[in-house]
Amino acid sequence: MDSSARPHCLAGRFIVFEGGDSTGKSTHLRLLAKRLRAERCVDLPGRPGLVVTREPGGTELGAQIRQLLLHGGQVAASAEALLYAADRAQHVAQVLRPALARGDLVISDRYLDSSIAYQAEGRGLDEGVIREVNAVATGGLEPDLTILLDISAGAATARRDRPGAARDRLESAGSAFHADVNRRYRELAAVNPERYVVISTADSKDAVHERVWAAVRPLVSVLGPATRAPGESRTEVAG
């Protein structure tokens, strides 16, 4: 991660959830935030604040870009890539860097690797160009931990096709597109083992959550054990 975002040892940590569509990312992100609070790792005196955010749409400008990307009319592949990068540039400048500089723990639903998987691999755009554009957007800011929620092709299709499910523009892109995206994510995880943890979503929600927690705990435990007032009981995390 870019050390300019980390002026001292209290500087923040940056965790990203990645994965194809319909992998349950937002559910697990919510469960993780709840767990971090229940375990008294965040949002208490002497503890980092917790910032939960997402791409696209983690800022006011980003919310408008999200609407254009997912629910607008036709978008050329190159325009799509640039809009995701613009959303990211605003997100990094307005949310991520300030939070990390404060020493907060930041959890983001998607970041740069989404553009590698979806725009470069899925849409077939030049990966080098996508990386260059995004280097402008991120200024080199990288996650400390990327959690890839990995779903089988069959399960992903079944989730996207479930009755009553409303599909946005990207979700309507077809099975081959989504298979390419999932394959590229696995490759990214394989070449970046120092920051990636791959968790299969084939198991129960609780089992997946425990794996997410096991991946995150080393990152927050450097802050020392959470203190509890005498007689205070532990808050349980509900699903």
Ligand code: TYD
């Ligand atoms: P998201 O809200 O995470 O959707 P889901 O919960 O269905 O996974 O992301 C919105 C869509 O935007 C999703 O289809 C992936 C796509 N996307 C890209 O194509 N490139 C990007 O850089 C990002 C951040 C998202």
